[in-house]
Amino acid sequence: MPCFPCSFGKRVESAVRTPAAAAEEFAGVQNVKQYSYKELKVATDDFCITNKIGEGGFGSVYKGKLKHGKVAAIKVLSAESQQGVREFLTEIKVISEIQHENLVKLYGCCVEGSHRILVYNYLENNSLAQTLLGRGNCSIKFTWRIRWNICVGIARGLAFLHEEVRPHIVHRDIKASNILLDKDLTPKISDFGLARLMPPNATHVSTRVAGTLGYLAPEYAVRGQLTRKADIYSFGVLLVEIVSGRCNTNMRMPDGDRYLLERIWEYYQRRELVELVDISLEGHYDVEEACRFLKIGLLCTQDAPKLRPAMSSVVKMLTGEKCIDEMKITAPGLLSDLSEVTIRNTHDNADTRTTSVYKDLYSSSDSMNNSTFSSGASTSATLTFTAVKERSL
Numbered sequence: 053m054p055c056f057p058c059s060f061g062k063r064v065e066s067a068v069r070t071p072a073a074a075a076e077e078f079a080g081v082q083n084v085k086q087y088s089y090k091e092l093k094v095a096t097d098d099f100c101i102t103n104k105i106g107e108g109g110f111g112s113v114y115k116g117k118l119k120h121g122k123v124a125a126i127k128v129l130s131a132e133s134q135q136g137v138r139e140f141l142t143e144i145k146v147i148s149e150i151q152h153e154n155l156v157k158l159y160g161c162c163v164e165g166s167h168r169i170l171v172y173n174y175l176e177n178n179s180l181a182q183t184l185l186g187r188g189n190c191s192i193k194f195t196w197r198i199r200w201n202i203c204v205g206i207a208r209g210l211a212f213l214h215e216e217v218r219p220h221i222v223h224r225d226i227k228a229s230n231i232l233l234d235k236d237l238t239p240k241i242s243d244f245g246l247a248r249l250m251p252p253n254a255t256h257v258s259t260r261v262a263g264t265l266g267y268l269a270p271e272y273a274v275r276g277q278l279t280r281k282a283d284i285y286s287f288g289v290l291l292v293e294i295v296s297g298r299c300n301t302n303m304r305m306p307d308g309d310r311y312l313l314e315r316i317w318e319y320y321q322r323r324e325l326v327e328l329v330d331i332s333l334e335g336h337y338d339v340e341e342a343c344r345f346l347k348i349g350l351l352c353t354q355d356a357p358k359l360r361p362a363m364s365s366v367v368k369m370l371t372g373e374k375c376i377d378e379m380k381i382t383a384p385g386l387l388s389d390l391s392e393v394t395i396r397n398t399h400d401n402a403d404t405r406t407t408s409v410y411k412d413l414y415s416s417s418d419s420m421n422n423s424t425f426s427s428g429a430s431t432s433a434t435l436t437f438t439a440v441k442e443r444s445l
């Protein structure tokens with residue numbers, strides 16, 4: 053059992069902490085596998101740049117080989133994640149106990165001094181963002197059968213988080229880069245529970261979410277209402293991306309073609325959905341199934357959260373166990389309708405936050421990624437993350 057030097061974290065720094073108090077402090081979180089910083093340093097060759105496999109809003113990710121030869125993805129959380137040791141370990145314990153075929157497995161963590169590092173199962177085939185939706189060369193051939201498995205797998209993983217884990221977990225950041233593929237192309241949802249590791253005033257959480265606006269449910273973006281329905285919206289966006297093989301936002305396209313959801317809705321109304329199925333499938337797909345998946349994407353992204361189906365129903369609709377009532381599909385909620393979004397965070401200077409988020413949004417507005425944003429219509433809104441509540445709908 054690893055020990056915890058008294059220099060760890062805020063609570064542990066207390067000069068009056070006795071061994072008994074320390075034991076009590078870590079009671080209940082002792083089952084979390086702990087790695088020493090030294091061990092992870094060795095595993096990644098001193099966090100060598102050649103072992104770096106990515107970087108996201110939480111920090112850098114390295115590929116590493118652990119003591120017994122097990123390969124792992126090692127996520128070094130950024131300095132902003134300075135949560136106290138106990139709070140951190142409590143969240144880690146929750147995450148590491150969650151196991152499902154379609155969720156990335158967390159092996160354990162390292163909490164030493166200011167280091168906060170997560171150790172995950174390494175997935176061989178990268179993320180959907182880099183493969184199916186990436187611009188580079190990808191050797192994977194995403195046949196319809198593979199896409200079907202990926203969509204149903206993600207839906208099952210999310211249904212598990214929403215409906216079977218107690219208390220339920222709202223992922224908050226379902227998107228293509230958080231869907232990793234193993235060697236058999238089984239999809240695994242990554243980063244669930246991570247938002248809870250962040251102290252409430254961690255500014256990059258807002259920036260990170262703002263970086264993936266295309267997946268954000270309008271009620272979450274505008275009013276900070278975070279419920280499972282916000283995840284279901286993001287899932288709907290992802291579903292239409294997988295079937296169409298396109299990113300939700302593409303500022304390189306002419307006006308009117310930039311926002312995938314808008315197009316899907318238009319084509320649905322014209323009864324021409326089949327036109328939006330990925331042409332790289334070269335017609336080798338089940339037309340009824342592919343169009344049904346697109347309609348389910350529309351059901352999940354409806355503007356009114358209450359109308360979006362629960363994930364367990366989505367799984368049944370995808371697999372054909374449950375029919376979809378087309379009469380009930382209403383227009384999607386489109387963030388692209390908003391002309392001005394202001395990030396408000398009561399912990400920060402509002403002006404500063406707004407500026408930096410706009411910089412984030414527009415600096416990449418020429419690319420095909422998801423951090424682009426429309427300034428077309430007239431509505432004005434406030435994007436607030438301080439009022440985020442986890443409520444059940």
Ligand SMILES: Nc1ncnc2c1ncn2[C@@H]1O[C@H](COP(=O)(O)OP(=O)(O)OP(=O)(O)O)[C@@H](O)[C@H]1O
Nearest residue numbers: 105106107108109110113125172173174175179229
């Ligand atoms: N378990 C893993 N196995 C293999 N590669 C991984 C794993 N976890 C992360 N990666 C790689 O590291 C990259 C960065 O992941 P990370 O989660 O830090 O950022 P992100 O998903 O792009 O954004 P965000 O921080 O918003 O989740 C991923 O795109 C993926 O390529």
Ligand SMILES: [Mg+2]
Nearest residue numbers: 108229230243
């Ligand atoms: Mg991620």
